[in-house]
Amino acid sequence: MHAPKSGKRLTIIDIAQMAGVSKKTVSRVINQAPYVNERTRARIEAIIAEHGYEPDPQARGLAFRRSFLVGLIHDNPNSQYMENLQLGILDALVGRGYELVIRPCDRRSPSFLDDMRTFVGRLRLAGVVLAPSVSEDESLIKLLSAAECPYVRVACAPLDKPAHLVLSHDARGAAAAARRLAQLGHRRIAYISGPPLFRSSHERRAGFTEGLAEYGLELAPELTVPGAYTYESGLARGRDLLLRTDRPTAIFAGNDEMASGVYSAAHELGIRIPEELSIIGFDDAPIASRIWPAMTSVRLPVRDMGRMAAEKLFVAPQDSSEAPSAEFTPTLIERQSTAPPAVIKPSRS
Amino acid sequence: MHAPKSGKRLTIIDIAQMAGVSKKTVSRVINQAPYVNERTRARIEAIIAEHGYEPDPQARGLAFRRSFLVGLIHDNPNSQYMENLQLGILDALVGRGYELVIRPCDRRSPSFLDDMRTFVGRLRLAGVVLAPSVSEDESLIKLLSAAECPYVRVACAPLDKPAHLVLSHDARGAAAAARRLAQLGHRRIAYISGPPLFRSSHERRAGFTEGLAEYGLELAPELTVPGAYTYESGLARGRDLLLRTDRPTAIFAGNDEMASGVYSAAHELGIRIPEELSIIGFDDAPIASRIWPAMTSVRLPVRDMGRMAAEKLFVAPQDSSEAPSAEFTPTLIERQSTAPPAVIKPSRS
DNA sequence: TGGTCTCGTGTAACCGGTGCCACATTCCAA
DNA sequence: TTGGAATGTGGCACCGGTTACACGAGACCA
Numbered sequence: 001m002h003a004p005k006s007g008k009r010l011t012i013i014d015i016a017q018m019a020g021v022s023k024k025t026v027s028r029v030i031n032q033a034p035y036v037n038e039r040t041r042a043r044i045e046a047i048i049a050e051h052g053y054e055p056d057p058q059a060r061g062l063a064f065r066r067s068f069l070v071g072l073i074h075d076n077p078n079s080q081y082m083e084n085l086q087l088g089i090l091d092a093l094v095g096r097g098y099e100l101v102i103r104p105c106d107r108r109s110p111s112f113l114d115d116m117r118t119f120v121g122r123l124r125l126a127g128v129v130l131a132p133s134v135s136e137d138e139s140l141i142k143l144l145s146a147a148e149c150p151y152v153r154v155a156c157a158p159l160d161k162p163a164h165l166v167l168s169h170d171a172r173g174a175a176a177a178a179r180r181l182a183q184l185g186h187r188r189i190a191y192i193s194g195p196p197l198f199r200s201s202h203e204r205r206a207g208f209t210e211g212l213a214e215y216g217l218e219l220a221p222e223l224t225v226p227g228a229y230t231y232e233s234g235l236a237r238g239r240d241l242l243l244r245t246d247r248p249t250a251i252f253a254g255n256d257e258m259a260s261g262v263y264s265a266a267h268e269l270g271i272r273i274p275e276e277l278s279i280i281g282f283d284d285a286p287i288a289s290r291i292w293p294a295m296t297s298v299r300l301p302v303r304d305m306g307r308m309a310a311e312k313l314f315v316a317p318q319d320s321s322e323a324p325s326a327e328f329t330p331t332l333i334e335r336q337s338t339a340p341p342a343v344i345k346p347s348r349s
Numbered sequence: 350m351h352a353p354k355s356g357k358r359l360t361i362i363d364i365a366q367m368a369g370v371s372k373k374t375v376s377r378v379i380n381q382a383p384y385v386n387e388r389t390r391a392r393i394e395a396i397i398a399e400h401g402y403e404p405d406p407q408a409r410g411l412a413f414r415r416s417f418l419v420g421l422i423h424d425n426p427n428s429q430y431m432e433n434l435q436l437g438i439l440d441a442l443v444g445r446g447y448e449l450v451i452r453p454c455d456r457r458s459p460s461f462l463d464d465m466r467t468f469v470g471r472l473r474l475a476g477v478v479l480a481p482s483v484s485e486d487e488s489l490i491k492l493l494s495a496a497e498c499p500y501v502r503v504a505c506a507p508l509d510k511p512a513h514l515v516l517s518h519d520a521r522g523a524a525a526a527a528r529r530l531a532q533l534g535h536r537r538i539a540y541i542s543g544p545p546l547f548r549s550s551h552e553r554r555a556g557f558t559e560g561l562a563e564y565g566l567e568l569a570p571e572l573t574v575p576g577a578y579t580y581e582s583g584l585a586r587g588r589d590l591l592l593r594t595d596r597p598t599a600i601f602a603g604n605d606e607m608a609s610g611v612y613s614a615a616h617e618l619g620i621r622i623p624e625e626l627s628i629i630g631f632d633d634a635p636i637a638s639r640i641w642p643a644m645t646s647v648r649l650p651v652r653d654m655g656r657m658a659a660e661k662l663f664v665a666p667q668d669s670s671e672a673p674s675a676e677f678t679p680t681l682i683e684r685q686s687t688a689p690p691a692v693i694k695p696s697r698s
Numbered sequence: 699t700g701g702t703c704t705c706g707t708g709t710a711a712c713c714g715g716t717g718c719c720a721c722a723t724t725c726c727a728a
Numbered sequence: 729t730t731g732g733a734a735t736g737t738g739g740c741a742c743c744g745g746t747t748a749c750a751c752g753a754g755a756c757c758a
Contacts, residue, residue, distance in 0.1 A: 009470070011714055022738045027716060035736055054471045058410045059714035062743050067407055069450070079432035079635075086451055099472065101418070101448045102435055121358070122403045123448065231639050260639040267641040286428075287636050290580050290609040292616040360744055371708050376746065384706055408744035411713050704755080713746080724735070 010053045018051075019044045030055055057097065066124045070310060073103050073116065073140075074131035077229075078257075080285050081302055085131055085154065088306020096314070098126060107134055116140055120149045127151060127313035129306070133198050152309040156200045166309045166326040170200050170282075171207030173298035173330030174252070177280045178211025180296075180332060181250045184340045186278060190223040190248040192237045192258050198229065204254050204282060223248055227258045234261020242269050242277070249278065249341035256281035256288050256297055263291055263337075274339035284333050293336035300330050359402045367400075368393045379404055406446065415473045419659060422452050422465065422489075423480035426578075427606075429634050430651055434480055434503065437655020445663070447475060456483055465489055469498045476500060476662035478655070482547050501658040505549045515658045515675040519549050519631075520556025522647035522679030523601070526629045527560025529645075529681060530599045534689045535627060539572040539597040541586045541607050547578065553603050553631060572597055576607045583610020591618050591626070598626065598690035605630035605637045605646055612640055612686075623688035633682050642685035649679050 012030075016023040021040065028036045029044045047053075061067040070093060076082055089100055103119055105112060120128060120143075127150040134140065135153040144151045153159060156170040181189055191208055194201035209219045225240065227233040234253055238261055241248055253259035259281030263273065271277050273293055281288055284299035308326050361379075365372040370389065377385045378393045396402075410416040419442060425431055438449055452468055454461060469477060469492075476499040483489065484502040493500045502508060505519040530538055540557055543550035558568045574589065576582040583602055587610055590597055602608035608630030612622065620626050622642055630637055633648035657675050 013714080023715080024717095024738060025736085028737090031716085035734090037736060040736080054467065056411070056473075056714055057471065058407045058416060058473070059743090060716075061407045062405070062411055062714080062745085063716035065743070069448070079428040082432060083428035087453065090451070090453065099418070099450045101450050102439070104436065104439065118403065122406065124405075124407070257639070264639070264641045264643075287639055290606070290613070290636055291640060292613045294613075362744080372745080373708060373747095374706085377707090380746085384704090386706060389706085405744055408713090409746075411715085411744080412746035414713070414746095700758095702755100702757080705753085707751085707753105709748105709750080711746100711748085714743105716741105716743080718739105718741090720737105720739080722735100722737080724733105726731105726733085728730085728732105 010051055012053075012055060015044065015047055015051070015053055018047050054097075057099075061124065066126055068098050069101050069123055069125055070098050070313060071101050071103055071119065071123070071125045071128040072131065073105055073119075073128055073134055075105050075107055075134045076131050078255075078283065078285065081283065081300075082131065084302035085129075085306040085309075088303035088308070089129055089310040091303070091307045092310035092314075101125075105134060107137055113139060113143060117143055117147070120144065120147050125149055127310075129309045129313070130154060132156065132200065136199050150313050152312045154305055154309050156203050162326075163312070166305050166312065166328070168300050168305060168328045168330065169207075170203040170300075170330065171210065173282065173300070173332065174204040174207030175211030175214075176330070176332040177252050177282070177296075177298055178208045178217075179214060180334070180338065181252065181278060181280065182212060182215035182217055184250075184278065184338060186250040186341050187217065188223065188246065188248045188250070188341075189217070189219070190225065190241050190251045191219055192225055192227040192234060192241075192251065192253045192262070194227060194229040194254040194258075196226075201229075201254055208252055227254060229255050229257055231257050231261045231264075234258030235264050236261070238262035238265030239268070242266060242271055247277075249276075250280070250338075251277065252280045252282075254282055256283045256285040256295065259295060259297070260287050260291055263295070274337050276342050278338040278341070280332075280338060282330075288333070289335065296335045296338045297333050298330045299333050301328050304328065359400055361402075361404060364393065364396055364400070364402055367396050403446075406448075410473065415475055417447050418450050418472055418474055419447050419662060420450050420452055420468065420472070420474045420477040421480065422454055422468075422477055422483055424454050424456055424483045425480050427604075427632065427634065430632065430649075431480065433651035434478075434655040434658075437652035437657075438478055438659040440652070440656045441659035441663075450474075454483060456486055462488060462492060466492055466496070469493065469496055474498055476659075478658045478662070479503060481505065481549065485548050499662050501661045503654055503658050505552050511675075512661070515654050515661065515677070517649050517654060517677045517679065518556075519552040519649075519679065520559065522631065522649070522681065523553040523556030524560030524563075525679070525681040526601050526631070526645075526647055527557045527566075528563060529683070529687065530601065530627060530629065531561060531564035531566055533599075533627065533687060535599040536566065536690075537572065537595065537597045537599070538566070538568070539574065539590050539600045540568055541574055541576040541583060541590075541600065541602045541611070543576060543578040543603040543607075545575075550578075550603055557601055576603060578604050578606055580606050580610045580613075583607030584613050585610070587611035587614030588617070591615060591620055596626075599628070599687075600626065601629045601631075603631055605632045605634040605644065608644060608646070609636050609640055612644070623686050625691050627687040627690070629681075629687060631679075637682070638684065645684045645687045646682050647679045648682050650677050653677065 012023045012026050016026045029041050057068045130153045135155045154166045156168045193205050225237045227237050251262050266277050281295050281297040284297040288295040288297040361372045361375050365375045378390050406417045479502045484504045503515045505517045542554050574586045576586050600611050611628055615626050630644050630646040633646040637644040637646040
């Protein structure tokens with residue numbers, strides 16, 4: 001129980017003096033370097049623990065020529081998604097002495113690449129995690145490689161280097177949705193896609209098509225309509241689809257945001273869910289379980305993906321043997337928005 | 350057009366050599382210190398701009414004995430709220446050379462205060478922003494004061510020091526909701542509160558009561574029920590209220606999360622919104638505009654509040670004359686969930 | 699003419715750690 | 729016994745900036 005020097009925080013020199021060694025030896029202990037006598041190491045560790053000493057990250061960073069900060073670059077409008085990703089990353093960071101710095105971005109801004117260069121360069125980031133859809137930006141990847149900044153992409157489709165990738169098999173989730181609708185007996189099934197700029201739009205459509213194919217069904221072109229991942233686009237496309245004379249009995253939307261738009265369209269038109277219309281969304285956003293009737297949706301383990309992304313930053317990039325598998329399969333969460341199609345009275349065509 | 354030394358990043362010494370001065374003079378320019386000849390200053394600034402030199406924050410931080418990081422401590426479950434707060438804070442930080450580090454926390458954890466002490470101490474944070482409800486934690490405030498760490502609280506009720514506060518007048522927003530319901534002709538109005546631990550629960554109730562009072566109405570105790578700011582609690586309390594023989598014609602929920610629970614309860618019971626039941630929420634969360642029919646809600650300018658919070662960190666704490674007013678009044682966003690009450694047929698009591 | 703004050707600039711030490719290398723010991727094989 | 733490698737430790741420069749202070753030059757005043 002040494003009285004701590006008032007006001008001053010402990011430095012490596014204080015610890016060295018207490019232990020009767022040079023600060024270099026304390027440094028070795030901190031960095032778990034070899035060539036330290038076991039007894040010496042134990043003694044120093046005890047002193048460090050007793051006094052709650054923590055080395056200054058800025059001083060260490062200066063000497064190491066890199067910081068103890070991990071950046072999260074994103075342009076994802078889904079705040080729930082981003083929050084879970086943050087939490088997952090922090091799961092891995094906390095305890096290792098790293099911190100998370102957030103950087104939203106706009107890929108369409110003319111200063112985008114300059115901003116990013118400044119961000120990773122000035123901070124000498126220990127690594128960055130890229131969330132969709134900026135994770136699909138190849139020019140940014142090139143920049144990061146050039147800056148020798150470790151990075152991990154969170155994405156929904158296989159991209160070039162698996163060592164830098166945390167993959168969600170969106171296609172599999174969409175396929176599960178398709179199977180479920182087919183099993184329930186639906187035949188006239190519509191799909192509202194996301195914008196083509198997003199890789200996930202294509203993955204989800206491809207998976208959905210594949211799932212239907214397993215049941216001998218195919219996605220009719222006239223029932224495949226383009227949305228924009230927004231509520232408004234879901235509402236508009238939903239109206240379009242539901243006003244047709246032979247309207248679909250089920251709609252799969254590329255995300256929950258659009259699916260909730262379809263809900264509104266159905267309500268407007270007095271079409272009952274799920275009796276007259278089955279709906280499946282994607283993301284399992286908070287709204288899916290709060291909307292009425294609760295929505296069947298496809299859930300991504302976003303927090304796990306975030307944790308994995310951060311952990312991948314800490315394994316040597318070349319050591320692909322050590323690299324843990326980073327592929328995640330979504331789950332279909334069944335709620336009350338899916339049911340067998342109503343018996344359709346033959347329309348007098 | 351000097352060829353940059355390959356691979357090496359520029360340091361203050363490089364700039365000093367180019368300008369033919371000592372690094373100390375460059376340092377003065379960077380920090381906008383006095384006693385630099387105007388011509389010298391201009392020349393150095395030109396060189397800095399030309400080469401895109403940016404001083405290393407870690408080296409500066411080490412010498413300054415504080416970092417260029419601002420922390421955001423939160424335990425708010427509303428991801429939309431947190432995202433907007435982050436964006437607002439970043440609005441103020443970007444361009445000043447500061448970065449935002451995120452730290453979720455759990456006030457009930459036994460290691461809570463130790464974690465926070467470590468967080469602000471080890472990083473030598475330039476400041477922290479506290480989001481509700483952890484912003485109401487007095488022991489944390491005490492800790493920050495002791496650590497001489499600048500802080501700003503984002504809260505919904507006047508707390509001790511205005512210089513450290515960004516205030517949202519939740520009560521005024523709730524009063525606006527009350528007025529609107531009263532104007533529409535509602536008389537049997539229920540309130541579902543948040544948990545008592547949250548200051549906002551009390552503020553919103555108080556404001557709502559006050560707004561009703563302006564119309565000679567009062568909040569009946571039997572129509573004031575305790576919720577928990579969750580969807581489930583809104584659903585349960587909504588069922589309770591709507592199953593009563595003389596059920597309310599309007600319900601004001603302490604937040605949108607609970608309000609969406611009331612929606613579900615109403616749908617379950619076949620009660621039409623807004624014809625038979627008016628609902629108002631609070632927060633204007635994304636769900637408010639996506640749920641059907643779109644919900645009337647009270648909107649907080651969260652992003653502005655975040656920006657203000659960060660800006661307050663950069664004015665001298667004592668200089669309260671300079672401190673900008675940091676009070677925000679919510680707005681009532683009217684949508685389709687409010688209407689005059691249905692004419693009630695006299696019940697055979 | 700000299701003294702003091704303000705301005706403008708440079709020098710040296712330092713912030714709190716790490717890298718590189720020298721050096722002393724111990725261990726083991728030849 | 730000896731030499732070379734492996735082990736354990738310390739010294740010193742350095743990471744890229746800042747503070748404290750010294751110093752010279754010119755302005756102003758007595």
